[in-house]
Amino acid sequence: MIRKITIIGGGLAGAEAAYQAAKSGVAVDLHEMRPQVMTEAHRSGFLAEMVCSNSLGSEEITSASGLLKHELRLLDSFILRQAEKSRVPAGSSLSVDRMRLAEDVSAGLASLPGVRVIRGEVRDIPAGDSPLLIASGPLTSPVFAAALTGLTLRKNLFFFDATCPLLRAESVDFSKLFAASRYEKGGADFWNIPLDKEQYEMFAGEVVRGETAEIQEFEKRIFFDACLPLEEIARSGPHSLAFGPLKPVGLVDPRSGQRPYAVVQLRQDDLKKDFYQLVGFQTRLKHGEQKRIFRTLPGLENAEFERFGRMHRNTYVNAPLILNRFSQSRKDKRVYFAGQISGVEGYVESVASGLLCGLFAARDALGLERPELPEATAIGSLLAYISQADWRDFRPSKFTFGLLPDGGIACRDKKKKKEMKAGRACEALEQWARKAAI
Ligand SMILES: Cc1cc2nc3c(=O)[nH]c(=O)nc-3n(C[C@H](O)[C@H](O)[C@H](O)COP(=O)(O)OP(=O)(O)OC[C@H]3O[C@@H](n4cnc5c(N)ncnc54)[C@H](O)[C@@H]3O)c2cc1C
Structure with missing residues (x-):
């Protein structure tokens, strides 16, 4: 046998x-x-x-x-x-x-x-x-x-998926962020960048206008529903990011006592806390554009990227x-x-x-x-x-x-x-x- x-x-x-x-x-x-x-x-x-x-x-x-x-x-x-x-x-x-x-x-x-x-x-x-x-x-x-x-x-079939950027912790100014989990579930495990309406609109506008990597004809066939690139979400409407990866629900900025208009979350990537991921920031934006646009966020002015967001193929x-x-x-x-x-x-x-x-x-x-x-x-x-x-x-x-x-x-x-x-x-x-x- x-x-x-x-x-x-x-x-x-x-x-x-x-x-x-x-x-x-x-x-x-x-x-x-x-x-x-x-x-x-x-x-x-x-x-x-x-x-x-x-x-x-x-x-x-x-x-x-x-x-x-x-x-x-x-x-x-x-x-x-x-x-x-x-x-x-x-x-x-x-x-x-x-x-x-x-x-x-x-x-x-x-x-x-x-x-x-x-x-x-x-x-x-x-x-x-x-x-x-x-x-x-x-x-x-x-x-x-x-x-x-x-x-x-x-x-x-081949289609494309997107990967989120990884930041070097030492390059982030955490004093502008606050630590918390949504609805206080778990400890203060995420770092949150609070945005007011004006900051959000400026950021979302930059993401929409940002230059993206060229898409090949065969890449256009199917999009990855569960992991849409940031710019695709932003393009679907002015409030889409605030209802999507930047949603502020369950978060209160302890300095203002208010829920921010939108929030960008950073999640710890390794035990030593050397790297943080920008949650939900999968993107096809060109690397230079990612650096320029993501650095407009408070606390990320000098952010160094260990890895940029990118597109990738998926075979199934x-x-x-x-x-x-x-x-x-x-x-x-x-x-x-x-x-x-x-x-x-x-x-x-x-x-x-x-x-x-x-x-x-x-x-x-x-x-x-x-x-x-x-x-x-x-x-x-x-x-x-x-x-x-x-x-x-x-x-x-x-x-x-x-x-x-x-x-x-x-x-x-x-x-x-x-x-x-x-x-x-x-x-x-x-x-x-x-x-x-x-
Ligand atoms: C870039 C990318 C990012 C992803 N991000 C996420 C995410 O954040 N969250 C999530 O839930 N899912 C994500 N996925 C989807 C999926 O969950 C992962 O790809 C997951 O690793 C799939 O597991 P797997 O075992 O099927 O494939 P893999 O973990 O990729 O394992 C396949 C293995 O086969 C090997 N291999 C390939 N061809 C050959 C060959 N000819 N001979 C010998 N070995 C070979 C590869 O080297 C690899 O080690 C992502 C996928 C990709 C491509």
């Missing part, structure tokens, strides 16, 4: 999958091209490197990301366990020191018996009979992406056409797609997809049955969604409560309804895990 699986890509999904498969008693060959071949976003050769924000989202169970993480913990997620060790303060969210997390995951996997990390770019689909898990991510190397088109029935397959509910290729049952390339969107969703695919592929290798995940669970509803969505208009998806069926839960109070759905999801997942002996 075959007792081995091959994983291509040691990112968030591939690393989680490798751990789950090894824990199930299956040998794992994990292929990672870095550091020999780098992507345009990764900075190291470590596995499971988070490439942009350091946040894994809210911990509250009535938030989509909170419920998903809760389920992942129920299933013993390796990445989430490691994330606890590199946690940095961020209110009610789980934010981490990204490099520390990547280092810990790499060391943890290297010490697992049965896991072999093989460095180098995979350029073709490996032959063989054992289960193959493709987790090469949104920045899949172009050569491998071309090889994948043989499997995916139609060409991969048309999941409803090619995947079944196990995230397995309909055409070649040996093959699973995990992580962002499978059509899920986001760090936590990628970990979740990797966790399930690792378990499923391991069970295939062991000749065991794979019980279908209940749709009442966050993870189950996400996998069901990507395999059943409209293929003509398919976009990668985050988990939202809207994906969970109402089935018997009728409640007008939105928060209460979420609580009920979350409770039902956890129960269903526990039952599933017991039945599957996971």
Whole structure:
């Protein structure tokens, strides 16, 4: 009997999958091209490197990301366990020191018996009979992406995503900012730049007029809904930024005792507090323009940029056409797609997809049955969604409560309804895990 699986890509999904498969008693060959071949976003050769924000989202169970993480913990997620060790303060969210997390995951996997990390770019689909898990991510190397088109029935789709700028802490004048979390959830974990109406309008105007990097024809096709560039939001209306990334809700400036007209938030990026991210400032503005415009904000007059915001590509397959509910290729049952390339969107969703695919592929290798995940669970509803969505208009998806069926839960109070759905999801997942002996 075959007792081995091959994983291509040691990112968030591939690393989680490798751990789950090894824990199930299956040998794992994990292929990672870095550091020999780098992507345009990764900075190291470590596995499971988070490439942009350091946040894994809210911990509250009535938030989509909170419920998903809760389920992942129920299933013993390796990445989430490691994330606890590199946690940095961020209110009610789980934010981490990204490099520390990547280092810990790499060391943890290297010490697992049965896991072999093989460095180098995979350029073709490996032959063989054992289960193959493709987790090469949104920045899949172009050569491998071309090889994948043989499997995916139609060409991969490409679209663009945006990354937010990173500031060097020593260059920020914190005396002009105030520290607080929205609605005082958590400690004073964010630094806030308060803006009055005039300052806001000036800033928003500069963002609208700012020069952006040229967009190629193929980049125009699809925009990334959950991560719109700052200037696109600003262009959609004079108040859009104040209702979007610059919204002041839940924040009072202690010096004036008032809620500012708008607020720019800075979030700690590393444990040493050397870097801060401009929250929600993903952008296609040219680097010089970012420097000029963002330096007009109070406290950022002399800001130094560790990294500028930028655009990036995103590779994913048309999941409803090619995947079944196990995230397995309909055409070649040996093959699973995990992580962002499978059509899920986001760090936590990628970990979740990797966790399930690792378990499923391991069970295939062991000749065991794979019980279908209940749709009442966050993870189950996400996998069901990507395999059943409209293929003509398919976009990668985050988990939202809207994906969970109402089935018997009728409640007008939105928060209460979420609580009920979350409770039902956890129960269903526990039952599933017991039945599957996971
Ligand atoms: C620039 C950028 C910023 C993002 N920012 C956020 C964010 O802030 N928050 C969020 O929730 N999500 C974000 N995402 C989306 C997504 O959550 C992350 O990309 C996440 O890392 C996806 O996990 P993954 O395991 O699917 O891919 P990855 O983590 O990218 O892992 C894929 C791995 O495969 C390797 N690989 C690629 N091709 C080959 C090959 N041919 N052979 C061998 N190895 C290969 C890569 O080097 C990489 O290590 C961002 C995506 C991008 C591209």
